[in-house]
Amino acid sequence: MPSAALVAGLVSATAYALPMGSQGTWMIMGDFTRDGQEIAANHAVTRQDAFGGALGRWEEEPHSGAPHSHALRRDFAAITYTRQLHRWNLPHAQANLWLVGMAGAVRPRERSGDEAMGSLALLADYETTRVYAAGGLKGMRAEGNIRHDTAYARAGFSFYEVEYEETQPWLILEAKRERYGNATKDSVMPMLRFINRRYFLELGGNRDGAMLNLMLVY
Amino acid sequence: MKSIRFHVLALVTSIGLVASPVHAQEATTAKVSVNGMVCSFCAQSIEKRLSAMPETGPLYINLSNKVVAVQPKAGKTLDMDKLRHEIKEAGYEVTAVEMVPKTVAELRAEYRAKK
Numbered sequence: 001m002p003s004a005a006l007v008a009g010l011v012s013a014t015a016y017a018l019p020m021g022s023q024g025t026w027m028i029m030g031d032f033t034r035d036g037q038e039i040a041a042n043h044a045v046t047r048q049d050a051f052g053g054a055l056g057r058w059e060e061e062p063h064s065g066a067p068h069s070h071a072l073r074r075d076f077a078a079i080t081y082t083r084q085l086h087r088w089n090l091p092h093a094q095a096n097l098w099l100v101g102m103a104g105a106v107r108p109r110e111r112s113g114d115e116a117m118g119s120l121a122l123l124a125d126y127e128t129t130r131v132y133a134a135g136g137l138k139g140m141r142a143e144g145n146i147r148h149d150t151a152y153a154r155a156g157f158s159f160y161e162v163e164y165e166e167t168q169p170w171l172i173l174e175a176k177r178e179r180y181g182n183a184t185k186d187s188v189m190p191m192l193r194f195i196n197r198r199y200f201l202e203l204g205g206n207r208d209g210a211m212l213n214l215m216l217v218y
Numbered sequence: 219m220k221s222i223r224f225h226v227l228a229l230v231t232s233i234g235l236v237a238s239p240v241h242a243q244e245a246t247t248a249k250v251s252v253n254g255m256v257c258s259f260c261a262q263s264i265e266k267r268l269s270a271m272p273e274t275g276p277l278y279i280n281l282s283n284k285v286v287a288v289q290p291k292a293g294k295t296l297d298m299d300k301l302r303h304e305i306k307e308a309g310y311e312v313t314a315v316e317m318v319p320k321t322v323a324e325l326r327a328e329y330r331a332k333k
Contacts (some may be wrong), residue, residue, distance in 0.1 A: 018260070021263060022263030022266075022267075022307070022308045022309050023308075025263065025266070047307060047309055087254070087309060088254070089252075089254025089310055089311040090254060091253055091284070091313075092256075092284070093254075093256060094254040094255075094260065127256050127257065128256055129256050129282060161281065161282050162258075162281075164258050164265075164278075164279040164280065164281055165258075168258065195258055195259045196258060196259075197258045197262045197265075198259065198262045199259075200259050215259075217259070217263075
């Protein structure tokens with residue numbers, strides 16, 4: 001039985017929006033969909049580095065040839081590291097390049113024991129007061145036959161500019177391709193995003209179900 | 219006689235000084251232009267760092283105009299280098315700093331009127 005070990009881990013949708021806060025801040029995140037739930041927190045120890053942890057679970061379709069007819073469920077726990085590779089502060093925009101990794105263990109429900117898990121994600125975003133665009137690539141591997149890769153792109157706009165103290169609503173569209181082993185899944189999800197100072201909320205939905213994403217920084 | 223004149227003069231002068239309008243210290247606010255400030259979720263780090271400075275009084279952030287306005291507390295003086303440093307440590311770039319003879323409330327009203 002493989003023992004748990006530390007390798008890079010799953011990156012949730014919460015990391016896509018804003019992986020970390022400024023130096024000295026804590027960021028708490030929650031990401032909930034029908035197929036996966038995750039809570040995470042990190043602490044920015046420098047302007048560019050944050051360490052934290054994540055707990056979660058996800059379900060995926062049985063792989064071809066797998067002896068199971070029901071969805072495969074995995075639980076995971078991991079430590080996280082986020083690095084801001086570069087920040088561009090432009091007169092009317094901000095852009096970032098991020099590296100996010102996790103080290104953890106995954107417990108597949110269809111077999112006993114914990115397995116080493118690892119992943120790495122490269123994320124990029126560009127934003128003005130009215131326009132938002134982001135994309136990312138993530139690869140995750142684990143002992144056994146767990147393999148989970150994701151590529152996503154997001155684009156959206158804000159309905160209007162607001163004062164700093166006001167809540168700003170956004171409409172975002174995400175296109176995502178996920179690969180679980182040999183299976184590939186494409187999805188598109190529209191979402192509403194609300195930002196008010198240190199509170200961040202996203203609500204989305206498609207035929208696969210609803211999505212809730214929360215972030216708080218302090 | 220001279221003595222009386224002197225005392226009257228001294229008295230009148232004193233009254234004149236007391237009666238002179240007391241000029242309130244003009245409010246001066248640091249108006250900082252900042253690149254990269256596009257949403258409140260990101261920019262709240264600027265508010266947090268500047269609010270932690272003991273000399274910081276009223277604070278105003280305007281995302282549309284990329285401006286952070288900081289008014290010192292009564293009797294305090296703002297350190298411009300420290301302001302720049304804190305905003306940089308929050309992850310942003312300061313492009314200009316100027317002292318304006320207005321309060322933060324006046325600047326806020328001015329920007330709102332322009333909208």
